[in-house]
Amino acid sequence: MQQRSARRSNRDRTEATRADLIAAARKLFIEKSYAETGTPEIVAAAGVTRGALYHHFSDKQALFGAVVEQEAEAVAREIEGAAPPSLNARDALIAGSDAYLAAMRAPGRTRLLLLDGPAVLGRAEMDAIDNRHGNRSLREGLVAAMRARTMKKLPAEATTALLAAAFDRAALAIEAGGSAEDYRNVLTALIDGLSRA
Structure with a gap:
């Protein structure tokens, strides 16, 4: 004992x-x-x-990787918390988008995940981290919308990658002083543009 x-x-x-x-x-x-x-x-x-x-x-880079992984995990938790299964697929994607933008406002997060992360760890490692966390949530939401036939059937990986890049660019622009409302409206329009008429 x-x-x-x-x-x-x-x-x-x-x-x-x-x-x-x-x-x-x-x-x-x-x-x-x-x-x-x-x-x-x-x-x-x-x-x-x-x-x-x-x-x-093993070294400072490995420690940095652990910091980035933890940050990416925190962002994914906020996205998933904002988009419960009770929401329809389109509304879950919008709620997840809003949660992503809010989560990226945490002090230093855009620098860690969008600037230093790719520079220090490399694009391939950052993509792997993103695919375990935020991009995984986004991909699941897109696939759910496609299965529910509320979104056009498109290649899930390519759609995820391109929308994730738009979200990241919006987070960087907002961090630099851009209008959060303007970027939110454009991201919503992108999601709605993929929706079936």
Whole structure:
């Protein structure tokens, strides 16, 4: 019994250390950028040793990947929470679009996911992360709309990729001061344009 709780305690400590590293790295990557952040700053901010950092992550890039994965996961959760199964397919896509734009307003998120992410991890790795999270939600919504015959039947992967690019561009434009309402209206028109007459 004591061994089991000691093991659980060690696992809890390990998870807490990993979470502290990710949180400290996220804060620094947003404040300074990936390139300007050193691992000594990260371990100091997390209150751990360099050994602890390298126990959990092979290098700074791997830690950055974990930060990006966590951010992408958070965005997907917000999209999925805004588009419950009770909504019809079109309304779920619109609600998911609105949730995406709202989620991307979290401080530093556009920089992490849309600027530094592709630059640091590469386009292929960012696509893989997106496909596990936000793009997966979008693809599922599009496929549901196509199955419900409320949207034209189109190749799901290509439709997902092109709409996701439009959402990302809108998030960047809004971050730069563009009208959120204008971009929302255009994204809604794009979705409605794919809908059957």
